[in-house]
Amino acid sequence: xxxxxxxxxxxxxxxxxxxxxxxxxxxxxxxxxxxxxxxxxxxxxxxxxxxxxxxxxxxxxxxxxxxxxxxxxxxxxxxxxxxxxxxxxxxxxxxxxxxxxxxxxxxxxxxxxxxxxxxxxxxxxxxxxxxxxxxxxxxxxxxxxxxxxxxxxxxxxxxxxxxxxxxxxxxxxxxxxxxxxxxxxxxxxxxxxxxxxxxxxxxxxxxxxxxxxxxxxxxxxxxxxxxxxxxxxxxxxxxxxxxxxxxxxxxxxxxxxxxxxxxxxxxxxxxxxxxxxxxxxxxxxxxxxxxxxxxxxxxxxxxxxxxxxx
Amino acid sequence: xxxxxxxxxxxxxxxxxxxxxxxxxxxxxxxxxxxxxxxxxxxxxxxxxxxxxxxxxxxxxxx
Numbered sequence: 001x002x003x004x005x006x007x008x009x010x011x012x013x014x015x016x017x018x019x020x021x022x023x024x025x026x027x028x029x030x031x032x033x034x035x036x037x038x039x040x041x042x043x044x045x046x047x048x049x050x051x052x053x054x055x056x057x058x059x060x061x062x063x064x065x066x067x068x069x070x071x072x073x074x075x076x077x078x079x080x081x082x083x084x085x086x087x088x089x090x091x092x093x094x095x096x097x098x099x100x101x102x103x104x105x106x107x108x109x110x111x112x113x114x115x116x117x118x119x120x121x122x123x124x125x126x127x128x129x130x131x132x133x134x135x136x137x138x139x140x141x142x143x144x145x146x147x148x149x150x151x152x153x154x155x156x157x158x159x160x161x162x163x164x165x166x167x168x169x170x171x172x173x174x175x176x177x178x179x180x181x182x183x184x185x186x187x188x189x190x191x192x193x194x195x196x197x198x199x200x201x202x203x204x205x206x207x208x209x210x211x212x213x214x215x216x217x218x219x220x221x222x223x224x225x226x227x228x229x230x231x232x233x234x235x236x237x238x239x240x241x242x243x244x245x246x247x248x249x250x251x252x253x254x255x256x257x258x259x260x261x262x263x264x265x266x267x268x269x270x271x272x273x274x275x276x277x278x279x280x281x282x283x284x285x286x287x288x289x290x291x292x293x294x295x296x297x298x299x300x301x302x303x304x305x306x307x308x309x310x
Numbered sequence: 311x312x313x314x315x316x317x318x319x320x321x322x323x324x325x326x327x328x329x330x331x332x333x334x335x336x337x338x339x340x341x342x343x344x345x346x347x348x349x350x351x352x353x354x355x356x357x358x359x360x361x362x363x364x365x366x367x368x369x370x371x372x373x
Contacts, residue, residue, distance in 0.1 A: 009333035009340070010333065010340065012331070012340050012348050012349060012355060015339045015340055015347065015348060015349045016349055018338055018339050019339065019347060019349060022337075028338065029338075030338040058335045058338070059335070147314075159314065159315050159318055160315070161315050165319065165322070166316070166319070170321055170322070171321075171322040172319045172320065172321060172322055173319065173320055173321070173322045173323070174315065174316070174318060174319045175318075177318040185314065186311075187311050187312055187313060187314040187317070188313075188314045189311070190311040190312060190313040190314065191313025191314065191315065191316075193313070193314045193315055194315070286355070287356065290352050290355065290356045291356070
């Protein structure tokens, strides 16, 4: 039985898992949907109630009958590398390829449908509430008046993007940023805006959930540092114990969201409370593993290589 | 009108040059010029930032 890894060639974080699978002797095929059609080929037959499918890539032939699990890491857009790419060809290729994969019984980390829902930050906050996490008061709005009221009530607030920085050239950064007093909220009407009560934190927490294994890492925040991904800090990621209450909430969240993998970000306040900020269903883990030596890649490989539940 | 959140955007810092490494389709891994797997040089990878949290944001919403 074979593990299928969907990712770009230059994804060196995936290399950590590939090496683990090699070490276990687990067959794998690493494939970027961007290469179909062109470098790769597929065929799926739906005849007389039967289903057979094959993927040919990189000199390897993968039968859908022999597919154990699928890891969706950092795949390119379908047909992006085709000789004559087009939006239509991307749609055709995506439906053909993922439709074939959906027809199998393979386990997913994570299923694209679950992943699509899990990316929605407002939904994350709701599930986090229900799972038992502490969640900072948050507002998503296009009403300037409501934004002003929220700012007046919570006084110290941050703004963050809902999806990430806008694409473009030259690239821009859009970190979580404190909104100063006297801000003009009129332009909230120009786009949905996410405002959140500022948590004065003493550390960032990154908790990576892989199946039932949890790996938490802690990094002391720099003075005035709001977004742990930006700004200078002399500190590095260190392993930290997962409190029982947090572990229960993480398991609950992953179950509700149908996720096999999730990277949770928390802000640890001065009283030691872990405030839920987001759960990234495809979050990076290489930087944590490299600094903490936590065996996250091994856990991912173990989950992918494990037999399906009976 | 410019959306409120974009008032807090700024030019992204330049991306460090990563590598050199190339993809080996036989191993299904990236390799260094001397043939070793790229992940063997962990200090280089960490310093180059290719596996850090903001790296994923360049092509994906996930980081």
